[in-house]
Amino acid sequence: xxxxxxxxxxxxxxxxxxxxxxxxxxxxxxxxxxxxxxxxxxxxxxxxxxxxxxxxxxxxxxxxxxxxxxxxxxxxxxxxxxxxxxxxxxxxxxxxxxxxxxxxxxxxxxxxxxxxxxxxxxxxxxxxxxxxxxxxxxxxxxxxxxxxxxxxxxxxxxxxxxxxxxxxxxxxxxxxxxxxxxxxxxxxxxxxxxxxxxxxxxxxxxxxxxxxxxxxxxxxxxxxxxxxxxxxxxxxxxxxxxxxxxxxxxxxxxxxxxxxxxxxxxxxxxxxxxxxxxxxxxxxxxxxxxxxxxxxxxxxxxxxxxxxxxxxxxxxxxxxxxxxxxxxxxxxxxxxxxxxxxxxxxxxxxxxxxxxxxxxxxxxxxxxxxxxxxxxxxxxxxxxxxxxxxxxxxxxxxxxxxxxxx
RNA sequence: GGGUCGGUGCCCGAGUGGUUAAUGGGGGCGGACUGUAAAUCCGCUGGCUACGCCUACGCUAGUUCGAAUCUAGCCCGGCCCA
Numbered sequence: 001x002x003x004x005x006x007x008x009x010x011x012x013x014x015x016x017x018x019x020x021x022x023x024x025x026x027x028x029x030x031x032x033x034x035x036x037x038x039x040x041x042x043x044x045x046x047x048x049x050x051x052x053x054x055x056x057x058x059x060x061x062x063x064x065x066x067x068x069x070x071x072x073x074x075x076x077x078x079x080x081x082x083x084x085x086x087x088x089x090x091x092x093x094x095x096x097x098x099x100x101x102x103x104x105x106x107x108x109x110x111x112x113x114x115x116x117x118x119x120x121x122x123x124x125x126x127x128x129x130x131x132x133x134x135x136x137x138x139x140x141x142x143x144x145x146x147x148x149x150x151x152x153x154x155x156x157x158x159x160x161x162x163x164x165x166x167x168x169x170x171x172x173x174x175x176x177x178x179x180x181x182x183x184x185x186x187x188x189x190x191x192x193x194x195x196x197x198x199x200x201x202x203x204x205x206x207x208x209x210x211x212x213x214x215x216x217x218x219x220x221x222x223x224x225x226x227x228x229x230x231x232x233x234x235x236x237x238x239x240x241x242x243x244x245x246x247x248x249x250x251x252x253x254x255x256x257x258x259x260x261x262x263x264x265x266x267x268x269x270x271x272x273x274x275x276x277x278x279x280x281x282x283x284x285x286x287x288x289x290x291x292x293x294x295x296x297x298x299x300x301x302x303x304x305x306x307x308x309x310x311x312x313x314x315x316x317x318x319x320x321x322x323x324x325x326x327x328x329x330x331x332x333x334x335x336x337x338x339x340x341x342x343x344x345x346x347x348x349x350x351x352x353x354x355x356x357x358x359x360x361x362x363x364x365x366x367x368x369x370x371x372x373x374x375x376x377x378x379x380x381x382x383x384x385x386x387x388x389x390x391x392x393x394x395x396x397x398x399x400x401x402x403x404x405x406x
Numbered sequence: 407g408g409g410u411c412g413g414u415g416c417c418c419g420a421g422u423g424g425u426u427a428a429u430g431g432g433g434g435c436g437g438a439c440u441g442u443a444a445a446u447c448c449g450c451u452g453g454c455u456a457c458g459c460c461u462a463c464g465c466u467a468g469u470u471c472g473a474a475u476c477u478a479g480c481c482c483g484g485c486c487c488a
Contacts, residue, residue: 174484235433263444267444292443342455347455358456359450363450365449366435368437
């Protein structure tokens with residue numbers, strides 16, 4: 001994007017990877033998004049599709065969502081599409097994982113938790129700014145005649161040109177035929193909701209372009225594509241994803257979120273500021289450590305409020321120094337369900353600080369577990385009653401804490 | 407449908423009858439260090455309220471005192487041919 005961006009549209013272009021079509025010198029409203037925005041008489045319909053295959057939403061999902069919010073604030077209509085139909089079929093993209101079919105109930109549940117988690121980001125209140133649609137409203141109604149019509153708009157060669165497919169084809173990883181239907185179904189969503197703009201990650205370019213083709217095919221004005229970068233994960237190298245474990249979930253408690261963010265690797269720090277906050281990039285602190293703290297504070301504020309963010313910042317500072325006076329910011333774990341006498345490793349496991357009791361044993365042996373700041377190394381240390389534990393902070397590693405309560 | 411090669415723990419990948427959760431690498435987790443991290447060094451890496459018991463090498467039956475390793479059938483995938 002070499003065009004100079006008018007300041008009135010800086011919100012639109014912050015952190016954007018690509019806009020298409022983008023004839024920067026064109027005054028035609030169907031080729032230039034800024035012209036389109038200027039000349040339109042009505043709020044634009046801005047589409048964003050989400051995939052309710054998992055219950056967890058993370059910061060990587062949030063960046064397109066934040067852009068959607070920016071459109072809402074500019075007076076446009078966010079059309080959030082829940083891909084419940086596509087999810088029910090099961091997206092086999094990527095590995096030859098078990099292509100588990102989700103049940104209707106699972107999808108509905110996931111969709112609801114998804115909406116709960118993005119609640120802090122989007123404007124749910126203002127009338128006319130949000131439209132939530134499910135693609136099961138229209139996709140199951142397509143009969144084979146219609147499906148053939150969709151299929152006939154594309155060639156195998158065009159499909160195989162898609163990044164993921166091309167790659168898998170050369171690596172001899174299986175590609176199933178119904179996967180070819182995915183871009184078409186997603187594209188048809190754009191037709192169904194008459195989208196003016198579709199948001200998505202850069203990996204969505206192909207699918208969004210298919211949407212344009214289909215809209216044209218059905219006599220609609222093709223949508224604009226607005227691509228946001230793929231957020232890198234907390235490892236600073238691979239894209240943020242749950243399966244890689246390098247993610248920060250929107251539903252995580254404030255302390256966990258903060259302690260993950262405050263160690264954001266330097267290489268992605270600026271990107272995080274650009275994509276996850278509204279802070280002007282010229283005004284960041286010099287010291288990288290201060291930047292990390294500011295980032296953590298900003299982001300946690302978005303999801304938990306300013307007061308909680310500040311409290312948790314203070315707590316994180318003290319906790320790593322072994323100061324337990326800040327224990328009130330720590331999530332609580334009730335000992336009520338524990339049978340005493342109980343051994344230390346069981347407590348660590350039961351409180352979910354570790355994934356299981358075997359893991360808990362190892363962590364204790366590795367010296368990762370502390371109680372009230374004191375390192376515990378005896379796996380079989382037994383507590384006969386819960387009484388001495390009440391109010392104490394149990395810790396595993398540097399940023400997993402739990403306060404034991406009745 | 408035919409031919410052929412192959413399916414091992416989170417991933418890749420050794421192993422081809424025998425104390426053994428199964429070499430090695432990656433990743434992950436933890437410890438030390440540091441600006442928290444990264445880099446580096448070190449440790450851990452199937453599960454289980456555990457000095458014992460489960461479950462593991464595509465699935466199911468066999469052969470064996472004993473199999474991830476041998477046999478048969480089945481399932482799944484790659485490539486070539488149709």
